[in-house]
Amino acid sequence: MPELTKLTVPLDVGGVTIRNRVFLAPMSGITDEPFRQRAHAHGAGLVVSEMVASGELAKGRAGCDLRIRHSGLPVHMVQLAGREAVHMAEGARIAEGEGADIIDINMGCPAKKVTGGYAGSALMRDLDHALTLIEAVVGAVEVPVTVKMRLGWDEGALNAPMLARRAEQAGVRMVTVHGRTRCQFYQGKADWRAIARVKEAVSIPVVANGDVGSAAEAADILEQSGADAVMVGRAHYGAPWIAGSIAAAGGAAGIPQSPRALADYIIAHYEDMLTLYGSESGLRQARKHLGWYLDRHAAGAGLDQRKAILTSFEPARVIAELRDAFSTAAAPVTLRSAA
Ligand SMILES: Cc1cc2nc3c(=O)[nH]c(=O)nc-3n(C[C@H](O)[C@H](O)[C@H](O)COP(=O)(O)O)c2cc1C
Secondary structure (H helix, E strand, O other), rough: HHHHHHHOOOOEEOOEEEEEOOEOOOOOOOOOOOHHHHHHHOOOOEEEEEEEHHHHHHHOOOOOOHHHHHOOOOOEOOOOOOOOOHHHHHHHHHHHOOOEEEEEEEEEEOHHHOOOOOOOOHHHOOOHHHHHHHHHHEEEEOOEEEEEEEEOOOOOOOHHHHHHHHHOOOOOOOOEEEEEEEHHHHOOOOHHHHHHHHHHHHOOOEEEEEOOOOOOHHHHHHHOOOOEEEOHHHHOOOOHHHHHHHHHHOOOOOOOOHHHHHHHHHHHHHHHHHHHHOHHHEEEEEHHHHHHHHHHHOOOOOOHHHHHHOOOOOOHHHHHHHHHHHHHHOOOOOOOOOO
16 A cells, blocks of 8 residues: 555654654543653654643643643644634743744634634634634744644535645644544544545645544545545554554554553553652543553453452552453453554
């Protein structure tokens, strides 16, 4: 498949070299530093911070620092959300000061608490306002600025090609398009062909996103959209190696190859989250990951064991149960390199 060969070719984004063309999507509450570290180690071409509310960042609110801080990866990409040009510009300057190599602007989030504040995908309803934010960010920093968007607000307003063209004219160096409208939220199937209209509208790189979880789907989305790269989100649940697997045609680095190695891997992920957030918050935040790991690789774990892992407030107990669930023959483990 020629499209798959293309995925291994580095991509230039405004002078920043991205090592391959399969990216981890930003996912708030999921793609934190421990997750991005793992996806990068497995070979994802690019990883992006969870979105940071620029207003909160500009005001120095607690928690923003963890989202923007440099995790030592070769390309540090920070995503900003917001609706006030002054906050977006200030947020971009702060992120650049933390070492961001690329600033991404979120114009795709469908969540009501974000669109209700006229941020995220709500910006696609008012392109003039969206452009004021883009211009403010581009004017505030030296590093390349990118935009992530959906196809439009709804079926009657598929204006991603127009937004992408205007963004390019304003100096944006790459756009990512999730092939759904805001009103679809996550319903239905992403329209990969519709992304082609964005590709035709601009000469900067276009990243196609939505419902990709395997190399075959990555080849299809590239073929149907003509895009330059692929971004993968939810397929990573319980498998931080998916982007790396697609990029390396299944041979991603560091995929745990035995039940014991998988148990070690999951426990290390858990411990990294406890270290980052502190034990109390970390163990709550880690539960969704542990649930996905169980669903994906140890579906045979008993209900009591599952409950202990997902509700206990004692990290030592959780770790002991994880080791048991993933390492013993009683709970068959299925290792899957790609969904
Ligand atoms: C839980 C969750 C959180 C997300 N958070 C963000 C975010 O912070 N910024 C963003 O641009 N998109 C966010 N997204 C959208 C994803 O980046 C991606 O566009 C979407 O999930 C479609 O890709 P997929 O089908 O590969 O998951 C989020 C999606 C999910 C499911």
